[in-house]
Amino acid sequence: MRVSTAPLRFAKGHGTQNDFVILPDPTADLDLTVDLVTVLCDRQRGLGGDGLLRVARAGALVGAGVLDALPDGVAADDWFMDYRNADGSIAEMCGNGVRVFAHYCRATGLVDADEFVVGSRAGARPVTVHSFDASLADVTVAMGPVRLDGAGTVTLAGRDLTGEAVDVGNPHLACVVDGLSARELAALDLSAAPDVDDEQFPRGANVEILTPLVAADGRDGLDYTAALRVYERGVGETRSCGTGLVAGAAAGLHGLGRATGVVGITVPGGAVGVRLTDSEAFLRGPSRLVAHGELIDGFAADDYRVGRG
Numbered sequence: 001m002r003v004s005t006a007p008l009r010f011a012k013g014h015g016t017q018n019d020f021v022i023l024p025d026p027t028a029d030l031d032l033t034v035d036l037v038t039v040l041c042d043r044q045r046g047l048g049g050d051g052l053l054r055v056a057r058a059g060a061l062v063g064a065g066v067l068d069a070l071p072d073g074v075a076a077d078d079w080f081m082d083y084r085n086a087d088g089s090i091a092e093m094c095g096n097g098v099r100v101f102a103h104y105c106r107a108t109g110l111v112d113a114d115e116f117v118v119g120s121r122a123g124a125r126p127v128t129v130h131s132f133d134a135s136l137a138d139v140t141v142a143m144g145p146v147r148l149d150g151a152g153t154v155t156l157a158g159r160d161l162t163g164e165a166v167d168v169g170n171p172h173l174a175c176v177v178d179g180l181s182a183r184e185l186a187a188l189d190l191s192a193a194p195d196v197d198d199e200q201f202p203r204g205a206n207v208e209i210l211t212p213l214v215a216a217d218g219r220d221g222l223d224y225t226a227a228l229r230v231y232e233r234g235v236g237e238t239r240s241c242g243t244g245l246v247a248g249a250a251a252g253l254h255g256l257g258r259a260t261g262v263v264g265i266t267v268p269g270g271a272v273g274v275r276l277t278d279s280e281a282f283l284r285g286p287s288r289l290v291a292h293g294e295l296i297d298g299f300a301a302d303d304y305r306v307g308r309g
């Protein structure tokens with residue numbers, strides 16, 4: 001429930017063009033309904049975004065009944081990324097979102113250290129802000145453990161693909177297509193939702209399609225490089241997906257018979273680095289804040305009519 005009548009403040013930011021509406025709501029007063037999220041994320045009726053990040057204290061979200069309990073490793077005082085997809089659905093984690101969230105916390109002075117914990121439904125996500133200003137930041141996120149759950153199939157862009165089911169806190173099916181050129185990957189039509197196996201993915205899945213680039217073989221410190229596109233659950237095709245990049249890196253390395261390594265992946269929105277260790281993954285990349293502003297009362301109403309004559 002929103003108790004204040006002050007205008008609703010927002011910010012807008014993106015991580016490799018995966019873009020987010022940011023709503024500061026430290027004491028979790030906002031009633032973040034599906035309607036409110038979808039209007040705000042709508043590119044015609046609202047601000048536009050692939051998703052929304054509510055910035056609240058973890059303990060306040062528990063108090064407001066948004067979270068049942070504090071997730072693993074998250075303290076009541078930690079800033080919590082209450083993430084919503086553009087269709088209003090809740091997702092457990094968002095890798096690009098954590099970078100942008102950390103940048104926002106640092107740039108607005110909510111946090112005055114370069115290393116801190118961001119809470120997510122998938123658990124604590126420690127971040128390191130290597131550099132930042134009001135506009136740009138370079139952030140590493142410790143993404144937690146990555147679990148490979150076996151092979152799966154999907155129909156996407158008119159192709160029947162096989163991939164690796166990968167859990168990065170949220171579910172993914174990462175399909176490495178050997179022999180697909182970067183040009184062919186870029187030309188695929190990803191407008192239709194992928195058809196994943198409901199039994200394997202009861203909560204749905206994000207689907208990545210990637211093609212290995214020239215074998216890296218340790219050159220430039222990289223063990224694997226790839227180009228990737230993604231169709232996100234609850235959103236559609238996005239220009240980047242942090243958890244999807246980690247899933248793609250894990251699937252790519254798995255194809256080489258490896259579980260660890262350093263991977264460079266390009267997506268339509270830019271490039272990021274992924275490092276997989278025995279215990280967890282690290283995602284490093286940019287965050288860009290593009291605006292701060294306030295919403296005009298009545299922004300969500302859809303009851304206007306054009307006058308006659």
Ligand SMILES: N[C@@H](CCC[C@H](N)C(=O)O)C(=O)O
Pocket residue numbers: 018051085090091092093094095096097170171206232233234235238240241242243244
């Ligand atoms: N863009 C995100 C992932 C957002 C959540 C995803 N759509 C889901 O429903 O799991 C990222 O950067 O990881």
